[in-house]
Amino acid sequence: MEKRVVFRSASLPYLLVLPQIAITLIFFIWPALQAISSSFYREDAFGLSRDFVWLQNFERLFADAAYLASMQTTAVFSLGVAALSMGVALVFATMADHVIRGATAYKTLLIWPYAVAPAVAGVLWLFMFAPTVGIVSFALGQIGIDWNIRTDGDDAMLLVIVAAAWKQISYNFLFFLAGLQSIPKSLIEAAAIDGAGPGKRFWTIVFPLLSPTTFFLLVINVVYAFFDTFGIIHSITDGGPGSPGATNILVFKVFSDGFIALNLGSSAAQSVILMAIVITLTVVQFRYIEKKVHY
Amino acid sequence: MASVDIDAVTKRYPGAGEDTIKGIDCTIEDGELLVMLGPSGCGKSTLLRMVAGLERITGGAVRIAGDVVNEREPKDRNIAMVFQNYALYPHMSVYGNMAYGLKIAGLPKAEIDARVQQAAELLQLDHLLERKPRQLSGGQRQRVAMGRAIVREPRVFLFDEPLSNLDAKLRTQMRVEIKRLQRRLGITSLYVTHDQVEAMTLGDRLMVMNAGMAEQIGAPLDIYSHPASLFVAGFIGSPAMNFLPGRVSDDATSVRIGHQTVVTDKARGQAGRPVTIGIRPEHFSLADTGNADRRVDLHVDLIEQLGADTVVYGQIDHAGDVVLARLPGVLTLTAGDTLPLTIDQGQLHLFDPETGKNLW
Amino acid sequence: MVENRPLYTWLSHAVLIAGVVLVFFPIYVALIASTHDLRTIQTANMGLLPGPHFWRNYSTAWTQGSDISGATPVWYMMLNSLVMALVITVLKIAISLLSAFAIVYFRFPFRMGFFWLIFITLMLPVEVRILPTYEVVARLGMLDSYAGLTIPLVASATATFLFRQFFMTVPDELAEAARIDGAGPLKFFRDMLLPLSMTNVAALFVILFIYGWNQYLWPLLITDDLETVVIGINRMLAVGDGQVNWPVVMATTIMAMIPPVFVVLLMQRWFVKGLIETEK
Numbered sequence: 022m023e024k025r026v027v028f029r030s031a032s033l034p035y036l037l038v039l040p041q042i043a044i045t046l047i048f049f050i051w052p053a054l055q056a057i058s059s060s061f062y063r064e065d066a067f068g069l070s071r072d073f074v075w076l077q078n079f080e081r082l083f084a085d086a087a088y089l090a091s092m093q094t095t096a097v098f099s100l101g102v103a104a105l106s107m108g109v110a111l112v113f114a115t116m117a118d119h120v121i122r123g124a125t126a127y128k129t130l131l132i133w134p135y136a137v138a139p140a141v142a143g144v145l146w147l148f149m150f151a152p153t154v155g156i157v158s159f160a161l162g163q164i165g166i167d168w169n170i171r172t173d174g175d176d177a178m179l180l181v182i183v184a185a186a187w188k189q190i191s192y193n194f195l196f197f198l199a200g201l202q203s204i205p206k207s208l209i210e211a212a213a214i215d216g217a218g219p220g221k222r223f224w225t226i227v228f229p230l231l232s233p234t235t236f237f238l239l240v241i242n243v244v245y246a247f248f249d250t251f252g253i254i255h256s257i258t259d260g261g262p263g264s265p266g267a268t269n270i271l272v273f274k275v276f277s278d279g280f281i282a283l284n285l286g287s288s289a290a291q292s293v294i295l296m297a298i299v300i301t302l303t304v305v306q307f308r309y310i311e312k313k314v315h316y
Numbered sequence: 317m318a319s320v321d322i323d324a325v326t327k328r329y330p331g332a333g334e335d336t337i338k339g340i341d342c343t344i345e346d347g348e349l350l351v352m353l354g355p356s357g358c359g360k361s362t363l364l365r366m367v368a369g370l371e372r373i374t375g376g377a378v379r380i381a382g383d384v385v386n387e388r389e390p391k392d393r394n395i396a397m398v399f400q401n402y403a404l405y406p407h408m409s410v411y412g413n414m415a416y417g418l419k420i421a422g423l424p425k426a427e428i429d430a431r432v433q434q435a436a437e438l439l440q441l442d443h444l445l446e447r448k449p450r451q452l453s454g455g456q457r458q459r460v461a462m463g464r465a466i467v468r469e470p471r472v473f474l475f476d477e478p479l480s481n482l483d484a485k486l487r488t489q490m491r492v493e494i495k496r497l498q499r500r501l502g503i504t505s506l507y508v509t510h511d512q513v514e515a516m517t518l519g520d521r522l523m524v525m526n527a528g529m530a531e532q533i534g535a536p537l538d539i540y541s542h543p544a545s546l547f548v549a550g551f552i553g554s555p556a557m558n559f560l561p562g563r564v565s566d567d568a569t570s571v572r573i574g575h576q577t578v579v580t581d582k583a584r585g586q587a588g589r590p591v592t593i594g595i596r597p598e599h600f601s602l603a604d605t606g607n608a609d610r611r612v613d614l615h616v617d618l619i620e621q622l623g624a625d626t627v628v629y630g631q632i633d634h635a636g637d638v639v640l641a642r643l644p645g646v647l648t649l650t651a652g653d654t655l656p657l658t659i660d661q662g663q664l665h666l667f668d669p670e671t672g673k674n675l676w
Numbered sequence: 677m678v679e680n681r682p683l684y685t686w687l688s689h690a691v692l693i694a695g696v697v698l699v700f701f702p703i704y705v706a707l708i709a710s711t712h713d714l715r716t717i718q719t720a721n722m723g724l725l726p727g728p729h730f731w732r733n734y735s736t737a738w739t740q741g742s743d744i745s746g747a748t749p750v751w752y753m754m755l756n757s758l759v760m761a762l763v764i765t766v767l768k769i770a771i772s773l774l775s776a777f778a779i780v781y782f783r784f785p786f787r788m789g790f791f792w793l794i795f796i797t798l799m800l801p802v803e804v805r806i807l808p809t810y811e812v813v814a815r816l817g818m819l820d821s822y823a824g825l826t827i828p829l830v831a832s833a834t835a836t837f838l839f840r841q842f843f844m845t846v847p848d849e850l851a852e853a854a855r856i857d858g859a860g861p862l863k864f865f866r867d868m869l870l871p872l873s874m875t876n877v878a879a880l881f882v883i884l885f886i887y888g889w890n891q892y893l894w895p896l897l898i899t900d901d902l903e904t905v906v907i908g909i910n911r912m913l914a915v916g917d918g919q920v921n922w923p924v925v926m927a928t929t930i931m932a933m934i935p936p937v938f939v940v941l942l943m944q945r946w947f948v949k950g951l952i953e954t955e956k
Binding site for chain 3 (some may be wrong): 138191195255
Binding site (some may be wrong): 319367368370389390391397399400401402403405407409416417468 | 822834847849850851852854855856858863867868871916
């Protein structure tokens with residue numbers, strides 16, 4: 022689709038896009054190219070020498086147990102976050118779509134966690150589950166469950182998943198609610214006349230019609246878990262406990278290998294892999310949006 | 317006050333294989349209202365937009381008051397335009413909409429006020445000046461669009477299907493208002509429409525367009541009674557003209573439709589050739605005994621009673637083509653009847669079946 | 677709803693109320709913790725009722741930060757956060773409006789090239805190319821400055837797409853009418869597009885303000901003195917589990933949440949609309 026109306030000017034359009042393009046080139050394209058090029062080099066930690074090593078950085082990564090473990094951790098983490106936050110949000114949205122009175126109030130009460138910074142969300146949940154001071158871990162201890170995120174990797178993983186999912190519920194809730202509200206009421210009524218009860222209606226009519234929203238949210242949630250949860254991991258577990266870290270997701274590893282271990286070539290190679298993942302996810306998302314799965 | 321010359325104007329869109337406008341010549345006299353009529357896609361809006369300066373002119377020239385304006389910006393052409401969807405600025409009041417162009421032109425505030433006030437009174441909008449477009453009815457919006465055109469005091473008005481978004485009743489009413497206003501202001505106007513009733517009633521002259529060409533330019537009644545081509549004949553008039561295949565007799569005094577013969581002096585000089593015969597439904601009348609040489613028999617299939625008229629659907633000589641006849645008054649007929657009709661011979665048209673041109 | 681089943685309605689309300697409680701619980705705990713003293717909290721049984729030290733904890737945080745000497749006061753960190761969030765928001769909206777305007781309303785060589793260049797930024801979140809971006813900013817001498825903090829974050833494909841999409845829905849006739857009225861491109865932009873885009877601007881303002889306020893990794897690396905409040909909280913925690921001054925940390929946490937939550941609730945209507953439209 023193109024505009025019929027076009028203003029004519031030789032220089033004005035370039036001036037208009039200049040700020041955006043300049044920033045994109047300097048802060049996006051240049052670093053990305055830099056990452057690609059340094060992923061082919063090995064540099065010592067003091068930056069004194071630099072050797073061209075072809076794909077060795079990548080080969081090493083895929084041979085590195087810690088990196089493979091991080092990939093697995095990321096997969097568990099992102100699927101956990103997506104499943105938990107989408108499941109809970111769908112339940113809430115279905116209920117909110119059902120109640121007529123108070124739906125707006127519930128919406129208001131449920132959307133604000135969107136505004137909480139991931140790092141702050143991490144602190145909130147850390148405080149409840151911190152060993153020694155956390156009131157929830159204390160309460161769990163009273164009933165005989167020893168919950169310690171500093172020593173038990175599963176406990177730590179569970180907590181970061183819950184914290185990350187908590188923050189994402191509002192987003193998923195808004196989209197599910199919008200999706201539910203866009204389903205024509207006549208369809209539900211037709212199903213009811215055909216004799217389908219509420220449960221049957223949900224699984225045979227509502228859920229299939231919601232599948233575009235669900236798929237879209239799945240991609241969004243995976244992207245969120247991959248890239249936007251750095252603050253949560255950093256504040257709750259710092260990638261730990263243990264070695265390789267039980268919550269050391271890929272984005273966290275790029276940071277810690279690059280800035281803490283100063284392993285520049287490896288960090289660059291990891292960046293390149295992450296870029297490939299984002300590009301894949303974005304393409305999938307856009308493909309889908311263009312097609313807009315509809316029944 | 318100005319005339320508009322459209323001189324061999326063509327338009328080709330970049331990348332298109334052929335011209336959208338294939339060379340049109342027309343002069344619109346000072347104070348005249350020319351209606352450009354045609355089916356959608358015929359290029360009428362494109363031509364109007366080239367006069368407005370919203371589309372580039374590929375070839376030829378547009379002159380307003382004698383000056384070639386091809387390269388002038390719309391604002392420098394001294395024109396005003398009323399759009400199909402009115403294109404009112406949704407965030408501005410009625411006053412703001414009418415005043416915007418004058419403000420840009422740098423007119424003093426008092427002058428702007430005066431002009432807007434005057435236009436608003438003329439259009440009975442003076443009590444609505446503070447309203448936003450969304451608070452107005454369709455007819456009121458239309459009048460604001462007119463007002464925005466009037467305050468510019470242009471030399472030429474351009475109307476792009478200005479009434480097609482209104483319901484039938486309002487359309488009739490606004491049609492009368494536009495006509496009255498245009499007469500009163502005496503501003504040269506180009507008016508695009510696909511509605512032939514609008515065209516017939518509004519225009520001093522019509523330009524009937526088809527596929528990027530002007531098929532015929534002339535006064536509405538001239539076009540009605542002397543359509544230059546099959547296309548024009550079929551496009552003007554409702555219900556549409558009947559077309560039947562026929563052949564001119566060897567002595568060139570009559571045409572044959574199937575087994576029936578109709579005498580006509582329009583066949584002169586066309587001896588023996590095949591023709592397409594055109595006859596409007598309203599130009600049949602019930603046959604009396606006197607003029608047997610212009611008589612045809614219609615085999616009735618269906619009738620529609622309109623009260624004032626009766627429309628009869630049928631076939632002449634079972635030739636296959638459905639023929640409509642519109643006869644005054646109420647007729648009592650049933651399917652299967654044979655109805656003898658007389659053709660008003662001055663209103664019989666013969667077209668070349670190959671080129672579609674009127675042969676007379 | 678089709679059937680009127682009171683039981684189902686009650687169940688829905690019950691689930692939703694439980695949900696709201698669950699979502700609020702972490703905040704409530706933080707709020708309670710911010711009213712106790714450290715000793716009560718360290719025993720892990722502060723309970724769920726407010727304590728008497730609300731004022732002391734909040735004023736300590738506001739004026740001194742954590743009570744370790746040399747800490748940054750929260751008012752200063754909040755100010756930094758505010759400046760960062762506002763600069764990012766305003767600049768992002770401004771440059772996106774301009775580039776969307778150019779791409780939709782002009783035809784010029786490399787137009788689609790620019791479009792794709794902007795599109796690519798969508799695929800490169802800062803977390804992914806963190807090290808090279810840091811190097812670029814360091815090379816430009818922008819470390820620990822507002823410029824370094826904000827400018828690398830202001831290119832926004834999302835906002836550009838939203839405005840582009842919106843501009844596409846503005847009827848062509850509006851621009852034509854404006855042209856006939858004598859408005860050039862910049863006048864048209866200022867008098868027509870900008871006022872008409874206000875709803876979208878409001879929606880984006882909320883989304884981008886939150887994005888800016890909540891930035892973490894980037895300020896963590898770039899800033900030293902220019903601590904934002906989100907960073908500040910985590911620096912307060914980075915002293916080892918035993919020494920964390922939890923009441924002050926929790927007071928800071930509550931204060932750090934107030935501006936973005938306030939913005940969301942205040943502009944809820946535009947926010948929800950904008951959120952759902954940006955992702956279309």
